Amino acid sequence: MFLGKVIGSVWSTQKETGMENLKLLIVQPIDWQETEGGQTVIAADRIGAGVGERVIVSRGSVARSLFQEKNVPVDAVIVGIVDSFEIAEDE
Template sequence: MFLGRVIGSVWATQKEDGMENLKLLVIQPTDFKDRDAGQTVIAADRIGAGVGEKVIVSRGSPARILFSGKNVPVDAMVVGIVDSYEVTEVGE
């Protein structure tokens, strides 16, 4: 899993079976200081995240498990909208 910020949406009128009702978001991975931390990712979203929100994204097989055995071609899934977090740096 990784932390990210929603920076946009993707609209696709034609999708593979099982993806018909999935919203697709563009996610910028971030670190815990809100700095960009990697390549953008397109992630499926069933929980209603919006542009500007911090989210938790699951990738790979764990993302597909959320579809109850259906074979859906999803590599990344928004699994949480972050309200807040607290991180203590080592040495503080």
């Protein structure tokens, strides 16, 4: 999993079977200081994230397992919208 920020949407009129009505968002990986890093990914969104929101993204076979009884060609899925987070400071 990684922390990311939604920076855009993808619209596609032609999709593989199983991807109908599936919202696709462009996510930029960020670190805990919200510094951008890494390659952007296109992630499936079933929870209603929007542009500008921080999200938790899961990748790989775990992402596909969220689509029960469907063989969906998805590599990344948004699994949470981040309200806030806290980092402990070293003393």
